[in-house]
Amino acid sequence: MTVELPIEHANAEISPTPSARPSRFVRPALGLLLPVTLAAAWELIVWLGYSNGRLVPPPSRVFATIVELARSGELVRHIAATLTRVALGFGLGVLAGTLLGAVSGYWAMARRLLDPSIQALRAIPSLAWVPLFILWLGIFETSKIVLIAVGVFFPVYLGVMGAILSVDRKIVEVGRVYRLSGPAMIRRILLPAVLPAYVVALRVGLGLGWMFVVAAELIGASEGLGYLLLDGQQLGKPAQILAAIVIFAILGKATDWLIEIAAAPFLRWQDAFGRQGGAA
Secondary structure, three states: OOOOOOOOHHHHHHOOHHHHHOHHHHHHHHHOOOHHHHHHHHHHHHHOOOOOOOOOHHHHHHHHHHHHHEEEEEHHHHHHHHHHHHHHHHHHHHHHHHHHHHHHHHOHHHHHHHHHHHHHOOOOOOOHHHHHHHHOOOOHHHHHHHHHHHHHHHHHHHHHHHHOOOOHHHHHHHHHHHOOOHHHHHHHHHHHHHHHHHHHHHHHHHHHHHHHHHOOOOOOOOHHHHHHHHHHHHHOHHHHHHHHHHHHHHHHHHHHHHHHHHHHHHHHHOOOOHOOOOOO
C-alpha cells in the first residue's frame, strides 16, 4: 500500500521558501561586516582620545581625503591610469600564460623544454625585473605594462598546465574510444575539465597584477594609485596613503567579482560542494 502526497503539499516541499530568497542579498552583505566593524571601532578609539590618529588616520579622515581628491579631479585621473595599465598587462599575461600553459600541459615534449626555464624565472622577485625593464624599455608605459604582464603570466601558466595534467585519464580514454579528433577532444573533454581551475588561475593572476602595478608605478610614474602612495609617503600624508590602499582594495575586489560573474554561466554544470553554499 502506497500513500501519495497531495499535489499542493509536494509543491510546497519542492519550491524554495520565501525566506531563502533574501539570502542572495544577505550573504554578500556579510562580507562587509568585518571591515565596517573594524573601521567603526578605530573611529571610536580615535574619537574617545585613546589614539591621536596621526599615523593611522580614522576612516572619516580617509574618506575626506578621497572626497577631496575626487573633487579636484586627481582621483579619476589616477584610477584611470592604473586601470589601463592593469587591463593591458593582465590581457598580455593571460594570453601568454594560457598559450604556453596549454602547450606545456598537452604536449609532453614542450613541457620538458619549457617548464624548467619558466619555473626558474618564476622564482625571480618582481622588483628584480624593474632595472632590467627600465634599461630595455625605458621608464614609460611599455615597461610598466610588461612588468604587470610578468606577474600575471606565472599563475595563469601554472593553473592551465596543472589543470590539463590533472584531467582524469579515464575521461580521456572515453574520448579516444569514441574516436574524438584533437579539436573535439579539447572542446568536449579538456576544456570543461580545465575551466574551473582556469578561473581560479585568472583570479590569482589578477591579484598579482594589482600587486605588480604598484611596483610598476614606482618606475618614474607621474600618475596612478602607486604614484599616489609614493607621493603620500614623501609628503608625510598617511591619510592619502590609506586612501590609495582603500581604493586599491575596492578596485581589486570589483575586478575579481567581474571575473566571477563572467565565468558563472560557463560553470553552471558543476555540482560542487561550494555551489550549494558549503557547510551551513
